[in-house]
Amino acid sequence: MLLEATVQDRQGRYVDGLGADSFVLEEDGIQQQLDVVRPETMPATYALVVDSSQSMSRRPDFLHDAAEHLVSFLRPQDRVLVVPFTKTLGAITGPTNDVPTITEAVEHIEPGGGTAIRNALIDVSHRLAGVEGRHVIVLLTDGYDEHSTVPFADALEAVRTSGSTVFVIGIGGVAGVSSEGEQLLKRLAAETGGRAFFPSRETQLPDVHDRIASDIAKRYLIAYTPTHQTHDGAWRAIALASNNPSYSVRTKPGYFAPKPAPVRPILEFMVSGLEGSDLTLSRDDLRVVEGSVEQTVDTFYEATSPVSIAMLVDESGSMKSAAEKAKAAAKAFVEALRPEDSLGVIRFSDQAVLAEDFCTNRSASLAALDQYQAHGGTALYDALHRAITRLAHVDARRVIVVFTDGRDENNAGTGPGSEVSLAKVIEELHDSGALVFAIGLGDKVDREVLEHFTAESGGEAYFPETVDSLGDTYARIVENLRRRYTISYTSTNSARDGKWRDVQIAVPNQPVRIVQRGGYFAPDR
Numbered sequence: 001m002l003l004e005a006t007v008q009d010r011q012g013r014y015v016d017g018l019g020a021d022s023f024v025l026e027e028d029g030i031q032q033q034l035d036v037v038r039p040e041t042m043p044a045t046y047a048l049v050v051d052s053s054q055s056m057s058r059r060p061d062f063l064h065d066a067a068e069h070l071v072s073f074l075r076p077q078d079r080v081l082v083v084p085f086t087k088t089l090g091a092i093t094g095p096t097n098d099v100p101t102i103t104e105a106v107e108h109i110e111p112g113g114g115t116a117i118r119n120a121l122i123d124v125s126h127r128l129a130g131v132e133g134r135h136v137i138v139l140l141t142d143g144y145d146e147h148s149t150v151p152f153a154d155a156l157e158a159v160r161t162s163g164s165t166v167f168v169i170g171i172g173g174v175a176g177v178s179s180e181g182e183q184l185l186k187r188l189a190a191e192t193g194g195r196a197f198f199p200s201r202e203t204q205l206p207d208v209h210d211r212i213a214s215d216i217a218k219r220y221l222i223a224y225t226p227t228h229q230t231h232d233g234a235w236r237a238i239a240l241a242s243n244n245p246s247y248s249v250r251t252k253p254g255y256f257a258p259k260p261a262p263v264r265p266i267l268e269f270m271v272s273g274l275e276g277s278d279l280t281l282s283r284d285d286l287r288v289v290e291g292s293v294e295q296t297v298d299t300f301y302e303a304t305s306p307v308s309i310a311m312l313v314d315e316s317g318s319m320k321s322a323a324e325k326a327k328a329a330a331k332a333f334v335e336a337l338r339p340e341d342s343l344g345v346i347r348f349s350d351q352a353v354l355a356e357d358f359c360t361n362r363s364a365s366l367a368a369l370d371q372y373q374a375h376g377g378t379a380l381y382d383a384l385h386r387a388i389t390r391l392a393h394v395d396a397r398r399v400i401v402v403f404t405d406g407r408d409e410n411n412a413g414t415g416p417g418s419e420v421s422l423a424k425v426i427e428e429l430h431d432s433g434a435l436v437f438a439i440g441l442g443d444k445v446d447r448e449v450l451e452h453f454t455a456e457s458g459g460e461a462y463f464p465e466t467v468d469s470l471g472d473t474y475a476r477i478v479e480n481l482r483r484r485y486t487i488s489y490t491s492t493n494s495a496r497d498g499k500w501r502d503v504q505i506a507v508p509n510q511p512v513r514i515v516q517r518g519g520y521f522a523p524d525r
Helices: 060-073 099-107 117-129 152-162 179-190 202-217 317-336 362-370 380-391 422-432 447-457 467-481
Strands: 002-008 023-027 034-039 044-051 079-085 093-096 134-141 164-170 220-224 235-242 248-250 254-256 266-273 287-290 293-295 297-302 307-314 342-348 352-359 397-404 435-440 484-489 500-506 512-516 519-521
Touching: 002 235, 023 034, 023 220, 044 099, 044 117, 060 099, 060 202, 079 099, 079 117, 093 099, 117 134, 117 152, 134 179, 152 164, 152 179, 152 254, 164 179, 164 202, 235 248, 266 500, 307 317, 307 352, 307 380, 317 362, 317 397, 317 467, 342 362, 342 380, 352 362, 352 380, 380 397, 380 422, 397 447, 397 467, 422 447, 435 447, 435 467, 500 512
Parallel strands: 044 079, 044 134, 134 164, 307 342, 307 397, 397 435
Antiparallel strands: 002 220, 002 248, 023 235, 034 220, 079 093, 235 254, 266 484, 266 512, 287 293, 287 500, 297 484, 342 352, 500 519
């Protein structure tokens, strides 16, 4: 964090030669360790923000003199923006360090129209935010603001966010400087580390210029690393003092911490038309609600990127009578996949075996299925754990297709078949982002568990009545993979708390069915 500070003694003279041991800095009441304390030498960009409204029409010479004298203290590396304003910003000159150009720009300012000081400060702050170096706003105005559309707090926040120091020269216009305007201008300067001056005569301007010049030139640059590193966009109050009680120290009273990066979930879902209707969707057709707040969809497109599919095939002893038909259905599924999609084959009985790692070589995948041999128990959870663990190292869309005819149990049916627990697998599934399609065959299958897996991931569970229907079920999964869409949006909830967010995706007034995970976990940092 960088601060600029001025130090004066009791006689108002600027104090030079101080080091880090001369200051005490607290942020939100917690003392900070100072990294750097040195005279400030950074180049600066000055914005001369000149009120050119009709209320300033009786003091044009005062206005021109005040603006032109300010350029006398510029250093060669400094730059100036001349920014006249009424209800809106006028023609802007600069940034430049050419004095004749600056002077001419000021001389051509002609009063007329209304005043919107707060709007002007926001616009100027946005322009300065992307400029390197120090930012100094010198505001010349009579303080009357009858046309701004934003509150003072918003203008102050914009100035603070841009890192600008504000110096105010209040010039009495047609009706002088209003008391309300004067108080707001003083507050604006004080809360940004600057000062406010209200000269009543031209003869006072040289003294004002000298004091501003000294204030800007004789500053300390103070750097420290805040102990509070949370990016929450909150205000951090700063208190800077000297160890010498006779010295007065002036700096800005605080800063806004960086805002957290936006939360941008990417959600995949399946849409199908009911009763065989044709389906054509656009982003405008969707309604996305996170929690209870409707979201604005930024992107919507078909999910056509390659998929890494983990195919889990149950080869437990209970599959002996249906082994050949199950093998044939699985092979048909493999051959129906897109060439660009990679496939890994895991066979499971007493143990889960990665029979073929992820590849696009369909011959290798078919050969792994040819080794299918029914025997032993059903290590269903171990197979899912093995698939999720392997998919964690795959940079692609992740899909698990699991086929089983029973529940997780050993060969004798007297205990679990897996070493990994159901709770562990569900936790891993949450973190993986994998999409699960489950096929449960027969009366012994644990429908509740399979439906839980698919609901958690946004997939679907199928329960064909006979092994002869397996081919059609696999074909439905292939079709499902080709009917998937992806949306992304910037969440209205920017908290990076790692918590689950419920998300509902709907297509109002269209006869469609949507299958999706139902939400996402927010990032935790």
